Amino acid sequence: MKQSYAQVVVDVPTQQTNRPYTYLIPSELADQVRPGVRVLVAFGHRSVLGYVVNLTEELPADLKEEQVKDVLTVLDEKPVLSKELLTLAHDLAESNFSYWVSFLALMLPTALKADYRKKLTALEGLSDEDRVTYLDGQQERLVKTKNFTAKGWRAIRELQKEGQLAVVPVIENKGKVKTVLAYQTNADHEALEAIQEQLGKGAKQQQRLLDFAMAHPGQTFSKQEWLSQLDTSVASLNTAVEKGTLKKVQVEVKRRPDSVSGSWVEQEKVLNPEQRAAYDAITTAIVKKKNETFLLEGITGSGKTEVYLQAAQEAINRGEQVLFLVPEIALTPQMQKRVQDRFGDKTALLHSGLSAGERYDEWRRIREGKVQVVVGARSAVFAPLDKLGLIIVDEEHEASYSQSENPHYSARDVALWRGAYHHAPVVLGSATPSLESRARAQKGVYQLLTLTARANPAASLPKVDIVDMRQELLDRGDTNFSQELLDKLKEHLGRGEQAVLMLNRRGFSSFVMCRDCGYVPRDPNCNLAMTLHMDTRTLKCHYCDYQEAIPQVCPACGSRRIRYYGTGTEKVEAELKELLPEYAVIRLDQDTTRKKGAMAKALADFGKKKAQILLGTQMVAKGLDFPDVTLVGVLNADTGLGLPDFRASEKTFQLLTQVAGRAGRAEQQGEVVIQTFNPDHYVLKFAQNHDYEGFYRQEMQIRHAAEFPPYFYTIQIQCSDLDESKVALQTAKIAAWLKKRLPEDVLVLGPSPRSIAKMQGRYFFQMILKMKKPNEADELLRDLVDRSQKAEKGFRLEVRRDPVSFM
Known part of the structure; x- marks a missing residue:
């Protein structure tokens, strides 16, 4: 019989192990080893977890049969990673100068990052010597893989084959399956009749339970269902167990995020002509299974979400699945609710706000094909969907779609990759698209769809006033509130309306x-x-x-x-209580929303008008839709503009446009007050007029002159060490090494200390590469990453492609 081999990526994230290793598949594991399962293998002098990425019957030319080790055991009954996700992980590692195994691990829920053990049980015929060697002299022993060498495990498998030892894998997951007590009815009709003959006339509760068991043989119901449906007691249920009518069992209960439960009632809305044109273009691509990228550029309140939902319904009607990405699920509870209201139990949520157990159970529902729509933040882009018919990336300009820590990736780019793989359209939506996306639409790489009017005909864009705080400080001293903003607050709140106040406190730099x-x-x-x-x-x-x-x-x-x-939200809240003591304030920032569910509760309270003022950081700018909010105040528009980032103007314009869009979404006219020390700045002028196109033209000219994206591609090389002088010297050496080898047209900026030059005891330096072609330095950079593995202990090097910020 021909030998089979598994190509395994081992869980050792280094450049040297960034490739599959070949392992022999023992005959007893032949049916279990498949691409996408996790296995345990011997690597060096230890046993490590690995991912099977391929099977082969050919031994690589550089390997001899005696050099090949066995697969020790298989951890999954069925693959946890599809062929698509295995390929995607490889491509992401290549393009992001990272490790294949890092992306494979990233695609799985935390619950699958587990401790793996084996339960060894002595059977008849096991010698005393083997009992001591493998079971420590006991009848049963729980062991870790590292307790034995590869030779030891081979001997254990032999004893298992001979029927002297039972070996059962025990996976101690962080997120365990949740079970509840249930009672199962006896399926044996004759046994139930015998119990009935022995029942006394007064045993009415037992008779009711017996009648129910006869009508539902072999069926299981949770304790709660028995108590509520049959109006019985726990004591009666336990008596029925003693008599043999029922049997106690444990049944699994899937943990669901709280917001999924409840009734869903939202009906489809009638689309206006612009929405209809966008819907038709997207659904045509769905029907034709055409991988096309659409940029849906629509002003705030123009009904982008309704276009998404109706297009999603078309994909679902065709038996396909929809991936719906939002920038940060905690900041968009209303979007989450709308999707769930429309699609109900067909929806799954994947985001960091879930417990490990909830996330594990949602992931399993998706993998089992029980879900048609997945809503989630950045990591949901890896959801195990195998019939993708539509991908939506809402607020596509948001920086949170890019993961800054290792392994680096952009969820927007992953969405485009998966759209191409499934021949499915991808919709990128935003009121203020990133300059890169808008430039691609202008070149025809993406198809541009525009919504220029608010979906509610009665709602118009709010009037925006810009207040010069230079004069205010001269007239009224050091304050966070101009007289105009104070007067408007009193006027709007006095009419029973609500206000949103934003403190633009982006970043850490002063x-x-x-x-x-x-x-x-x-x-x-x-x-x-x-x-x-x-x-x-x-x-x-x-x-x-x-x-x-x-x-x-x-x-x-x-x-x-x-x-x-600079100033803080607590200081502003205290000032508000002095100036407007009669109005309640809800504060939203990292301090007040740290607890699970705190954000949703605060927004629900604001929706119920338990407070008239919502004060917060950028959290209040996105996704909120409250009909009574008629006034928005931006307390300090300059903070974002003053940051050392070439995207500072773009991010500030996007944020101001987003927060202004919270006002006047229903019938009442909205007003916006933007306070600034730079009233003539072009960003504020374009934001005042809701003029994205004007801003886009001006900013593109500035980017062209400065040779920044989207005219140039950028790569950030970041070095860190516990010793500042070491990292400074090493980074300078790397810069010199690169400059000798890079093509002449690649520009190197730096090295220099990073904006946040020290964090958690480490010192950071960086270099920026600017180039006309996206991949011209890739080979050299992979060589650099490889060489960095041999650097002195404590030194770290990271390479980021197209970073969203250099801070």
Whole structure:
């Protein structure tokens, strides 16, 4: 009989192990080893987890049969990863300079990152010597794989074959299957009749239970169902167990996120002509199974969600599945509810807000094919769907779709990969698309669909006022509230309406700004805001390493009022209570939403009008739809503009447009007040007029002149170490090594300290590569990552493709 071999990616994330290893499949495991299952294999002097990625009958030319080790055991009854996900993990590792095994592990729920053990039980005929060797002299023993060498496991399998030892794998998952007590009726009719003959006339409860058991032979119901349906007691159920009418059993209960339960009532809405045109284009691609990417650009409140939902219904009607990505599920509870209301139990949720058990059970429902729509944040893009007919990426411009920690990836790019694999359309939706996506639509790479009017004919875009805080500070002293915003708050709240106030507190970096003219110091090379370093009393650019002293006098207007700018939500809440004590405030920030369910509860309370003012960070800008919100106030539009990031203007425009869109979504006219020290900044002018197209044209000119994306592709190389001088020296050496080998047209910026130069005791330096072709440095960078494995202990190197931020 011909030998079979498994190609296994082992769970050792290094560049040297970033390939499959060949293992022999023992005959007794031949039916269990398949691509996509997890196995235990010997690697070096230890046993490690591995993922089977392929089967072969051919031994690689560089291997001899005696060198090949056996697969020790199989951990899954059926594959946990499909052929598609195995291929996707490989491609992502290649394009993101990472490890195949890191992406394979990322695709599985935490519950499958487990401790694996074997229960060894002595059977008749086991010698005393073997009992001591393998069972420690006991009848039964729970062992880890590392307790025995590969030779030891081979001997154990022989004893198992001979019927002297029972070997049962025990998977100690972090997320265990949840069970509840249930009672099963006796299926033996004759036995039930015998019990009936022995019942006394007064045993009415037992007679009712017996009658029910006879009518439902062999059926199982939870304890709660017995108690509620038959109006019985636990004591009566236990008596029925003693008599043999019922039997106690444990049954699995799938854990579901709270918000899934309940009735779903939302009906389809009638689409307006623009929505209908978008719907027709998307559904035509669904019907034709055509992989086409649509950019759905629609102003806030234009009804993008309704287009998504009706297109999703078309895919479901055709027996296909829908993947619906949202930037952060905790921030979009209303979107989550709308999808669930429309599709009910056909919906599964995947996001970090779920417990490990809930996530595991939702993942299993998807894998078992019991789900037609998956709603989730970034990691849901790896959901085990095998009949994808439509992928939706809502708010496609959001930075949260990119994972900054290792392994790095963009969920938007993964969605496009999976759309191509399944021949399914991908819809990227946003009121303010990323410049990269909008540029691709302009070139015809994506098909542009536009919604220019609000879906509710009675709702118009809110009127936006810009308030110059320079004058306010002169007139009223240091305050977070201009007189105009205070007056409008009193006016709107006095009419029983509600207000949303946003404190734009993005990022960690401090910056310097003149309180009189709004001037922010920028470096002459990159024209980006510089970061304040109080330790050295300098301003630095973290792209090109330009630095200068903190100015004492504003070079633009001569004022001495040039200083660090920033405030916090707690401080603003306290000021609100002094200024408007009669109105309740709900505060949304990382401190108040840390507890599970806190965000949803706070928004539900605001919806019930338990508070008139919702105060928060960027959380309040996205996905909220409250009909009584007629006023939005942005307390400090400058914070985002002052960050040392080439995307600072784009992110600020997107955020202001998003938060402004929360106002006046029903019949009442909405108003927006944006407070700023830079009232003439082009970002604020375009946001005031809800003019995305104007902003896009202006920002593209700036990006072209500065040679930034989307005109250039970028790669960030980040180095860190516990020793600052070591990492500085090593990064300089890497820069010199790269410059000698990179093509002439690739520009290297840096090295320089990262904006957040020290974190958790590690010092960070970075370099930026700018290039015209996306992959021209790939081979050299893979070589660099490979070489970094041999660096001194403590040194780490990461390479990020197209990072969303360089901070």
